[in-house]
Amino acid sequence: MPVAVLASLAAGICFAVAGVLQQWAAGARPDDEALRPRLLRHLVRDRLWLSGIGLAVLAYGFQSLALAFGPLSLVQPLIVTELVFAVPLSARLHRLRLGRREWFGTFAVAAGLALALVSARPHGGHPETGVRSWLLILGATAALVCVALTAGRLLSGPWRASATALAAGAVMGTQSVLLAATVERLRHGLGSALSAWQTYALVAASLGGLLLIQSAFQQGPLAASLTVIDATEPVVAVTVGMTVFGEMIRTGWPVSAVTVTGLALVAAGIVSLDSSPVVAAMHGRRGGAFVRGAGRP
Template sequence: MLVAIPAALAAGLCFALAGVLQQRSASARPADEFLSFRLLLDLARKPLWVSGIALAVLAYGCQGLALAYAPLTLVQPLIVSELLFAIPLSALVLRMRLRRREWCGVLAVSTGLVTALAAARPRPAEAVADPGAWLVMLAGVGAATALALVAGRHAGGTAKASLIALAAGLVMGTQSVLLAATVERFDGGAAAVFTAWQTYLLVGASIGGLLLIQSAFQAGPLAASMPVMDAVEPAVAIAAGVTLFGESVRTGWPAGGVALAGLLLLFAGIVLLDTSPLLKALYRRETADRAPEEAGRAAGGTAEGGNAGGNGPGEGRRRGRG
């Protein structure tokens, strides 16, 4: 525990810093890059964003160190501490102070998520998922992700960020399940890994999940996206573990009641943050900061078009005079 607890808290802090840096970079990108792979290509050239990715890699290393000394049921709740670090840090970077409403929302999300995970206490099993179960799970997640994306495209304000974060959480939760299925094949050697369809879907889910995360960061403040992703990702992973691999969770009394109370508290915290006037002000500030760059890009495009259109006749007249 002397190693696991500090390592898990360090992972939470690194994840928080990574989220702040990535969101700061993504929020400055123009709106026409939303849900486009151009967003990732442009962000990859930004040192601030690359630093965020490096911190995320360091966070995964700290998480792995913690898991080597303690069970997931202890480590995962401690990593949720990223919310307690990330949202205040994000407000600090933007030079805005969190009020009581925002602090209550952050604490409600963190406490609710930790309570639900601790009460459910997922337990591993040795069952192997059949193709039919995989198909049902992937179809369900795919449909839910598509609905979240459609709703997110038509939403405005902080709701857009939360809905895209919902899609990101669904995809990244599925990515965690695919990663577990791929790791299980390591004992069979490279042939077992590279002949499994889960390996290739894992790559696709990782890239798609990264794009959705950055699009959620681009769409609104960190407090509108990170709590949703932190809630949905483990929920999908646990649900898939139960349905695919026969893992068990505690559903009887009082554990089931405590888990339900944690989920309700989590939902209440997300609503508090999503409807916060401060977060709406943050959203307006980020939108205003991005407007001059977008206007410049639009003006540049118009000027180029005008020059291209104006050069033709001039060139023709010069040639005619010659």
């Protein structure tokens, strides 16, 4: 158990620094590159951004180690602490100081997510389902992405970044579901996985999710994007798991009340951060000298 705790915290720190580096690099790109493939084409030539991707890979390694020694119900809430590291670090790089509102928003999202995950504790289920259910999953995800991106066009500043982050979180949550289905196929052999459409949909979702995440980073400060991605992804994954795969969560009093309280804290934290003038100022200071010395084309 100590190994699981330490590995989870290490994963959270690596995810935090990875997010900060990616957002710093993406935030310096021109506005017209958002949601366009050329954003990724430019970022893959940026050493700073690649360092962030490398740290994310390392974080997944720590997460895998943690899951080998501890249950998901312990590991996932600890990894959510990445927000507690990422938001202050981002503010530090922008030479800004977080006030009470920003600290409240950061801890509210992190604590709310951890509280909801610990109390609900999703378990069970089977990732084999029919075509109609898959169409429902993909259709609902596509609808949510379209609504979020449309809303983003009508918003500005941190709110726009959060709208794109909502779309990114929805895609990544669906990607988690596709990953579960692909892993299940792999149990029957590599040929079974390669012959399944879910494997190729997983690749497409991964690429689409990457573009949406970097676009959210490009459009606004980390506090407005990473918090929404971290909140949306597990909610989408758990919802799909419950409605389609037959997964179960703990219910009843007081468990459900604790879960709802956690989700309410997440919502309050996101609103607090998105309406913060300090967070808005982070976006206004993007693309500093640190980035220009990092191999930008």
